[in-house]
Amino acid sequence: MKQINVGIIGTGWCGGIRAQTCAVNPLVRDLHVCEVKPERLAEIAKATGARTAAKDWRDLVKIDEIEAMIISATPEDTHYLMARECLLAGKHVFLEKPIAIELHEADELIALARKKKLKFTIGYSQRFNPKFAYVKQSIADGTIGRPVSALVSRHITRGLGKKITGRTKLSPAAMEATHDLDFVLWCLEPAKPVRVYSQVNYGAMKATSGADIPDTQYMTVTMDNGISFVVGAGWSLPPGYPNFSTTWIEMVGTEGSVFVDDSHRDVVVNTLKSGMQLPMSSMPGEFVAHTYAGPMSAETVHFLEAVACDRPVLVTPEQARQVMEVYIAADLSAERHEPVMLPLPESRPTASAAAR
Numbered sequence: 001m002k003q004i005n006v007g008i009i010g011t012g013w014c015g016g017i018r019a020q021t022c023a024v025n026p027l028v029r030d031l032h033v034c035e036v037k038p039e040r041l042a043e044i045a046k047a048t049g050a051r052t053a054a055k056d057w058r059d060l061v062k063i064d065e066i067e068a069m070i071i072s073a074t075p076e077d078t079h080y081l082m083a084r085e086c087l088l089a090g091k092h093v094f095l096e097k098p099i100a101i102e103l104h105e106a107d108e109l110i111a112l113a114r115k116k117k118l119k120f121t122i123g124y125s126q127r128f129n130p131k132f133a134y135v136k137q138s139i140a141d142g143t144i145g146r147p148v149s150a151l152v153s154r155h156i157t158r159g160l161g162k163k164i165t166g167r168t169k170l171s172p173a174a175m176e177a178t179h180d181l182d183f184v185l186w187c188l189e190p191a192k193p194v195r196v197y198s199q200v201n202y203g204a205m206k207a208t209s210g211a212d213i214p215d216t217q218y219m220t221v222t223m224d225n226g227i228s229f230v231v232g233a234g235w236s237l238p239p240g241y242p243n244f245s246t247t248w249i250e251m252v253g254t255e256g257s258v259f260v261d262d263s264h265r266d267v268v269v270n271t272l273k274s275g276m277q278l279p280m281s282s283m284p285g286e287f288v289a290h291t292y293a294g295p296m297s298a299e300t301v302h303f304l305e306a307v308a309c310d311r312p313v314l315v316t317p318e319q320a321r322q323v324m325e326v327y328i329a330a331d332l333s334a335e336r337h338e339p340v341m342l343p344l345p346e347s348r349p350t351a352s353a354a355a356r
Ligand SMILES: NC(=O)c1ccc[n+]([C@@H]2O[C@H](COP(=O)([O-])OP(=O)(O)OC[C@H]3O[C@@H](n4cnc5c(N)ncnc54)[C@H](O)[C@@H]3O)[C@@H](O)[C@H]2O)c1
Pocket: 009, 010, 011, 012, 013, 014, 015, 034, 035, 036, 037, 040, 055, 056, 057, 072, 073, 074, 075, 076, 078, 096, 097, 098, 123, 124, 125, 126, 283, 284
């Protein structure tokens, strides 16, 4: 069995899950971690038996033996530079969403990975949620016929909304609904999005922070085969179980439909100390004794296997770029109060490029 050496940049919530997953996987020979918070670095290095514990991510990039890098740092505008340097150093890259801030940055990363024949994938973890995979399978095997329309609604707690909006100006479309845009666009392939209309709604987030932060964002996306779908997400639910998330999916086809309740109301813990709690309800999921509830562990293993066994990655960077274009269009639409056509002007080949 081929083993690989793995580096992880940023070991907070998601990076911590990925580090713990890698630490016990037999495909991983040595694990190297990097984290700017000294206490967290010491904690995760000890918990995972990491070979290197670095404060500066460039120190990991310099280690030639590291074949695969997982980039889980925040804020999100650090992603492009970190991914670029890792790819330039010849390392396979797993990058948490978003792929980049600007489309041209995503294009550069995609071209670099292709030129160097490296695996490059983005953390659209919900594809590894078995309920989501079931919807995809129901389309692929013909159970529900040809998709006609779809709806996905997602909400998370305002504590998490505050954490996210405290570090980035990216919208609910870019940071939350992005998972569902990726999922529905994947289900509807090979159709391509051609038009996006979106609105944002203000409430608790603006009232409590004073900043221009919406509670929810909904968008209607039209595809080039005439199908349209609705995706929306919000981050203003009251506090509950840490990082609680709730999702509802409707996928309607010509021969049937699949409705998915991923609202995480199926396990209820009630204690005198904390009242009612809905465990195992965060988007990435959590370790539960000897097992894992949620998609992030399986997603991490998929990347390890893709690198070690030279298998294709499930989420291609081209797909992640398409998602990025849709949520950029959604933000433009919400700002302009009008539909936005795709591809965006910056994605269209210029006359000189087209002539080449
Ligand atoms: N797939 C999912 O379900 C999911 C869920 C939540 C977040 N995310 C994404 O995962 C990424 C991480 O989010 P999170 O919630 O784990 O954030 P987090 O803030 O909990 O963790 C990020 C960590 O990166 C560290 N860091 C910051 N700058 C660094 C640097 N220069 N070098 C090394 N470490 C650095 C921080 O100290 C922190 O510990 C984000 O891109 C986010 O959008 C994905």
